[in-house]
Amino acid sequence: SQKIEQNSEALNIQEGKTATLTCNYTNYSPAYLQWYRQDPGRGPVFLLLIRENEKEKRKERLKVTFDTTLKQSLFHITASQPADSATYLCALESRGIKAAGNKLTFGGGTRVLVKP
Amino acid sequence: KAGVTQTPRYLIKTRGQQVTLSCSPISGHRSVSWYQQTPGQGLQFLFEYFSETQRNKGNFPGRFSGRQFSNSRSEMNVSTLELGDSALYLCASSRGQGAYNEQFFGPGTRLTVL
Numbered sequence: 001s002q003k004i005e006q007n008s009e010a011l012n013i014q015e016g017k018t019a020t021l022t023c024n025y026t027n028y029s030p031a032y033l034q035w036y037r038q039d040p041g042r043g044p045v046f047l048l049l050i051r052e053n054e055k056e057k058r059k060e061r062l063k064v065t066f067d068t069t070l071k072q073s074l075f076h077i078t079a080s081q082p083a084d085s086a087t088y089l090c091a092l093e094s095r096g097i098k099a100a101g102n103k104l105t106f107g108g109g110t111r112v113l114v115k116p
Numbered sequence: 117k118a119g120v121t122q123t124p125r126y127l128i129k130t131r132g133q134q135v136t137l138s139c140s141p142i143s144g145h146r147s148v149s150w151y152q153q154t155p156g157q158g159l160q161f162l163f164e165y166f167s168e169t170q171r172n173k174g175n176f177p178g179r180f181s182g183r184q185f186s187n188s189r190s191e192m193n194v195s196t197l198e199l200g201d202s203a204l205y206l207c208a209s210s211r212g213q214g215a216y217n218e219q220f221f222g223p224g225t226r227l228t229v230l
Contacts, residue, residue: 032216043120043206043221044159089159093216103149103172104219106159 002027006090006107013114019077021110023090026071028105030092033066033073038087038109047088048075080114087111117142120209120222128228134195137225141188141209147171148190149219150182153204165190166213194227202229 003026013019023033032051036044050057050066050073057064063076077084087109094105121140129135141148150162161174165184182192188209194201204224210217 034218036219041223043208043224044219045221046218049216049218103161103164103174105161106151108158 002094002105004028004090004092004105004107006088006110008108008110010111010113013080013112015081015114015116017080019080019084019112019114021075021088021090021112023073023075023107024071025092025107028071028092028094029068030094033064033090033092034104035062035064035073035075036089036091036106038089044089077112080112082114082116085112085114120207120220122205122207122222122225124225125223126226126228128230129197130230131197131199133197134193135197135227136191136193137205137207137227139190139192139207139209139222141190141207142220145209145211145220146188147210147213147217148184148188149208149210150190150192151206151208152176153206153224154202159206162192164213171213197229199229202227 005024034049035047038044048064050064052068061078065074089106089109091104091106123138147166149164151159153159163182164172168184179195184190204226206221206224208219208221210219
């Protein structure tokens with residue numbers, strides 16, 4: 001069966017350190033993968049998209065890698081700040097019931113808590 | 117540019133009732149997707165509408181339906197509510213159809229079924 005797995009345990013990290021989150025998937029062959037941030041009581045906010053032919057993508061203090069052989073994406077927050085505390089979700093394309101286009105399927109998310 | 121808006125923000129219903137939720141996408145966005153988010157199941161795709169047509173559908177019962185109007189605004193309807201339908205319902209809009217596009221999410225409608 002298809003699975004997208006993110007660490008369900010919260011990641012506690014000291015301010016200034018690098019937070020690394022994993023997204024593992026099974027029985028998917030996504031052409032791209034997206035990462036979102038969600039704060040309590042709010043909708044997710046798009047952060048980064050990485051394509052299958054891209055090994056790495058960066059945006060400010062964020063870095064994403066995509067290894068289609070390992071079926072894994074890593075999400076890094078460097079020089080983490082308390083304001084980075086949130087839940088981070090990975091999402092990848094998958095077929096819906098209708099064949100007209102793909103849909104986004106989300107992982108369960110990993111909560112990050114950055115302590116000052 | 118105004119973001120995605122959803123109304124109402126909070127709703128309390130009883131089992132057996134039906135509910136209609138509304139979503140106004142970002143101006144110029146033609147695709148609207150709906151998701152259900154619960155603590156147990158996470159964020160699950162319900163359906164996507166593009167140019168007033170349902171283009172894709174998740175694995176939900178027929179009690180969940182939706183539509184999109186010519187101005188891209190969308191509504192979703194849940195009939196014969198069950199306790200398990202209590203969730204945060206999120207709407208997301210994007211410029212184009214399909215999962216490649218960045219999704220812009222609204223704040224959600226918190227539905228409680230008693």
